[in-house]
Amino acid sequence: xxxxxxxxxxxxxxxxxxxxxxxxxxxxxxxxxxxxxxxxxxxxxxxxxxxxxxxxxxxxxxxxxxxxxxxxxxxxxxxxxxxxxxxxxxxxxxxxxxxxxxxxxxxxxxxxxxxxxxxxxxxxxxxxxxxxxxxxxxxxxxxxxxxxxxxxxxxxxxxxxxxxxxxxxxxxxxxxxxxxxxxxxxxxxxxxxxxxxxxxxxxxxxxxxxxxxxxxxxxxxxxxxxxxxxxxxxxxxxxxxxxxxxxxxxxxxxxxxxxxxxxxxxxxxxxxxx
Amino acid sequence: xxxxxxxxxxxxxxxxxxxxxxxxxxxxxxxxxxxxxxxxxxxxxxxxxxxxxxxxxxxxxxxxxxxxxxxxxxxxxxxxxxxxxxxxxxxxxxxxxxxxxxxxxxxxxxxxxxxxxxxxxxxxxxxxxxxxxxx
Numbered sequence: 001x002x003x004x005x006x007x008x009x010x011x012x013x014x015x016x017x018x019x020x021x022x023x024x025x026x027x028x029x030x031x032x033x034x035x036x037x038x039x040x041x042x043x044x045x046x047x048x049x050x051x052x053x054x055x056x057x058x059x060x061x062x063x064x065x066x067x068x069x070x071x072x073x074x075x076x077x078x079x080x081x082x083x084x085x086x087x088x089x090x091x092x093x094x095x096x097x098x099x100x101x102x103x104x105x106x107x108x109x110x111x112x113x114x115x116x117x118x119x120x121x122x123x124x125x126x127x128x129x130x131x132x133x134x135x136x137x138x139x140x141x142x143x144x145x146x147x148x149x150x151x152x153x154x155x156x157x158x159x160x161x162x163x164x165x166x167x168x169x170x171x172x173x174x175x176x177x178x179x180x181x182x183x184x185x186x187x188x189x190x191x192x193x194x195x196x197x198x199x200x201x202x203x204x205x206x207x208x209x210x211x212x213x214x215x216x217x218x219x220x221x222x223x224x225x226x227x228x229x230x231x232x233x234x235x236x237x238x239x240x241x242x243x244x245x246x247x248x249x250x251x252x253x254x255x256x257x258x259x260x261x262x263x264x265x266x267x268x269x270x271x272x273x274x
Numbered sequence: 275x276x277x278x279x280x281x282x283x284x285x286x287x288x289x290x291x292x293x294x295x296x297x298x299x300x301x302x303x304x305x306x307x308x309x310x311x312x313x314x315x316x317x318x319x320x321x322x323x324x325x326x327x328x329x330x331x332x333x334x335x336x337x338x339x340x341x342x343x344x345x346x347x348x349x350x351x352x353x354x355x356x357x358x359x360x361x362x363x364x365x366x367x368x369x370x371x372x373x374x375x376x377x378x379x380x381x382x383x384x385x386x387x388x389x390x391x392x393x394x395x396x397x398x399x400x401x402x403x404x405x406x407x408x409x
Contacts, residue, residue: 102362102369186366190376191389193365 001027002187003082004178005098006090007154008109010055010138011119013171017109018090020175025182030081030089038077042208044070053093054145055138064148069211071149076208079201085189095159096150097204101196103189105182108160109174112167161187195223202226202253209251214244224255231264233271279303279394280321284314284340285329285356294327297383298390311335315343322348325374325393327386330357330364338371345372352393356381 004021008014015031022029032055039046051062052070062070071093078092082104098104113135120131146154157163162181164174181187202221206228210217218229228248232240241259248257281303283291291307298305303325308314311332318326318340326344330337341353352374357364360378368376374396375389 100362102365184370185372186370188369190365190369190373191381191385192360192376192378193362195378 001086002182002189003085003098003101003104004088004107004182005095005104006088006107006109006178007095007160008090008111009116009142009155011116011123011135012109012111013166013174014090014109017171017174017178018088020171021178022088024175024179025086025088027086027088028081028084030078030087030092030094032091034077034081034092035074038074041077042073044073049074051141052145053091054142065215067145068149069215072204072208072211076201076204079197079204083197083201093145093150096146096152097200098197099159101200102193103187103197105162105178105187106160107178107181108155108157108163110155110163110165110167115167199223202251205251206248206254209247210244213247214240217244224253225258226251226254226256227258227260229260229262231267232261233264233267237261277302279325279390279397280323281305281325281327281390282308282314282317282323283327284308284311284332284337285327286311286332287329290329290356294383294386297387301387301390303390311340315340318343318347323351324397325352325354325390327354327356327390330355330368331359338367341368341371341373350397352396354386354389354393356386 004027006014006018018031019029035049036046038044039049048062048066049070052067074092075097078089078094079097081087082089082094082098095106116135117128117131120126120135121128124131124134126134142154146152152159162178164177166174169177199221203219203226206226207217207219210219210228214230216231220227226248228244230240230244241261244259245257248254279302281298283294283305285291286309288309291309295305295307306317308317311334315335326340328337328340337355341355344351344353353372355368355373355376356379358379365376374393377385377389
């Protein structure tokens with residue numbers, strides 16, 4: 001069976017619609033409650049993980065490198081769940097990293113600014129100005145995350161299979177539309193899409209395993225064959241290959257491993273100036 | 275349905291059919307191999323196969339046309355599309371038009387045997403109820 005990834009700004013009924021679609025189709029729903037599990041599994045600070053997704057802000061913020069690290073773990077955990085099929089996911093940014101997988105129906109929900117501000121006022125007991133300010137800050141943080149990590153604009157309609165305007169379509173109808181759309185033959189899993197998903201699961205797991213020591217590693221997988229490309233200065237290349245091998249081999253599902261090293265010109269230049 | 279699965283393999287690269295024929299024959303399939311889409315279509319017009327395995331990108335006639343021709347002949351036949359140019363839009367189009375499965379090249383004979391095994395199972399199971407949504 002297929003997977004549904006729902007994307008929406010906050011206060012656009014994303015969670016409600018995702019949960020109702022999941023109930024209707026007897027799919028599992030996978031939302032931000034997973035963040036706690038991810039934090040426990042890799043011993044990550046939960047507030048930072050939430051902030052990395054562009055949700056709430058922490059006092060000191062999240063550096064780009066930290067964000068990449070935290071999201072590498074999150075992606076690995078989310079993809080592992082999505083590979084089990086019959087899942088409706090929201091609030092985890094999954095639509096960014098399942099772009100090419102044909103059996104994932106990507107849905108964008110939109111609601112106008114005034115309605116979102118009203119929802120924020122009710123939820124947070126704020127006046128209109130405070131709610132608008134908080135919402136704007138939240139949207140900016142999310143947009144920054146999307147650009148920084150995925151080089152995408154989250155509200156670009158070409159990223160989605162279906163966009164629903166909740167000013168014109170009510171929640172009940174939106175649930176019906178999504179549940180109906182995913183049953184089209186074009187969203188059925190096939191050998192090609194399952195393999196893509198499996199390859200992505202493996203690549204993200206290797207990436208998560210490598211991240212703390214090799215944050216610049218690029219990882220791809222093709223049917224159990226994993227390719228890691230990592231920058232290193234000339235004299236450290238052999239050592240780096242061996243270190244990457246030791247870590248990547250720990251990941252279940254790695255049948256063969258190739259490590260390619262590219263010259264780290266920046267580090268070499270920095271060393272020559274020291 | 276007899277125990278032998280009647281399979282037609284079409285790929286304009288002759289090496290593909292040459293490799294797949296013995297691999298499928300080994301699991302009890304009766305395999306006819308074609309490297310010309312026109313000749314394959316002529317054969318499809320005269321015989322109802324259980325499974326058709328077709329490449330998508332071919333010179334004169336593409337795999338989507340073959341899929342449509344098979345559907346016109348028999349909706350029972352399971353069509354498996356194979357391609358070296360796999361893209362999400364193409365995969366979705368094939369499924370929408372009624373392909374049973376879509377496989378990206380390169381694949382192993384074992385991969386294909388697994389898919390054909392599922393096709394055989396689907397042929398044995400009762401037909402799915404028609405759906406207004408399904409293509």
